[in-house]
Amino acid sequence: MKNLRKPWVLPLIFTIIILVAGGLFIGNLMKNKTPLSSEEIQMHLESIYDGKVETLRLENGVYLAEIMRTDALYSAEIDAVSGKVLVLNQLSKVEEAQPRILSEKEVREEITKKYTGEIERLSLNKNKEQPVYDAEVVKEKALVELQVDALTGEIISEKMKETTTKDVLITREQAIKIALGQLKGEVEYVVFEKTDDGGYYLVEIEQDNEDADDLEAVFHIHAITGEILFVEWDD
Known part of the structure; x- marks a missing residue:
C-alpha cells in the first residue's frame, strides 16, 4: 500500500491500462478489417440467393460476383469484411427451354406401331394449348381421324369417318363401282361427306402399274345423282 502512495505509481498503472485497452481495441479493429475468404463469400451468396456463383473476385475491399439462378444471371457487389451485399443487378434473363416437337417422321413411326x-x-396443329398432329389413316377401307400429341407421340383421340348413310340414293357399293369404272385398281378407302344437297362419297383407287409408279385417284361422287364431281390425281 506504501507503493500506491508514491506519486509515480498511479500514472504508471493508468498508462498500462490504457495501453492494454488500446491494444485490445486495435487488435479487434484489425481483426474486423480482415476480408472474408472467397469460399465464405461464395457459400454465403449461394445460400441466400439459391443459385450458383459463376465468377468471384476481390477488388478494393469489395467482392464482385456473378450469380446464376434458375430465372436469370445477376451481378453483385459484396463488402469483403462484413459480407453485406451492397449492390445486386440482373444481367440477363434465362429463357425458358421450349419443349421439343416431334418431327413428322417420328410421329409416322408412332402411328404405324398401332395402324398398319x-x-x-x-399436319402439325399449333392452334391448341398443346401442339398436336392431325392425321388420317386408312383402316379397313375407311379413314380414321387421329390427334397425336406432338411432344410425346401419344395418340390422344381417334374417330372413324362415316363411309355411308341410308338417306341417299347412291350406296357405298355403287359409288365404288362408279369409281372403278373410271380407274381399275384397288379401293383404298371410302368416306361419306354430308352436305346440304345430299352429300358425296370420296373413293380412293390405287392402280398398280407394273412399268411405272402407282397411280392414285380420289373420286368425288355425288350421293344423289351418282355424278363424278371431280377427281384428285396423285401420281
Missing part, C-alpha cells in the same frame, strides 16, 4: 394402313394426311 397408309397415312393419308399428317
Whole structure:
C-alpha cells in the first residue's frame, strides 16, 4: 500500500491500462478489417440467393460476383469484411427451354406401331394449348381421324369417318363401282361427306402399274345423282 502512495505509481498503472485497452481495441479493429475468404463469400451468396456463383473476385475491399439462378444471371457487389451485399443487378434473363416437337417422321413411326394402313394426311396443329398432329389413316377401307400429341407421340383421340348413310340414293357399293369404272385398281378407302344437297362419297383407287409408279385417284361422287364431281390425281 506504501507503493500506491508514491506519486509515480498511479500514472504508471493508468498508462498500462490504457495501453492494454488500446491494444485490445486495435487488435479487434484489425481483426474486423480482415476480408472474408472467397469460399465464405461464395457459400454465403449461394445460400441466400439459391443459385450458383459463376465468377468471384476481390477488388478494393469489395467482392464482385456473378450469380446464376434458375430465372436469370445477376451481378453483385459484396463488402469483403462484413459480407453485406451492397449492390445486386440482373444481367440477363434465362429463357425458358421450349419443349421439343416431334418431327413428322417420328410421329409416322408412332402411328404405324398401332395402324398398319397408309397415312393419308399428317399436319402439325399449333392452334391448341398443346401442339398436336392431325392425321388420317386408312383402316379397313375407311379413314380414321387421329390427334397425336406432338411432344410425346401419344395418340390422344381417334374417330372413324362415316363411309355411308341410308338417306341417299347412291350406296357405298355403287359409288365404288362408279369409281372403278373410271380407274381399275384397288379401293383404298371410302368416306361419306354430308352436305346440304345430299352429300358425296370420296373413293380412293390405287392402280398398280407394273412399268411405272402407282397411280392414285380420289373420286368425288355425288350421293344423289351418282355424278363424278371431280377427281384428285396423285401420281
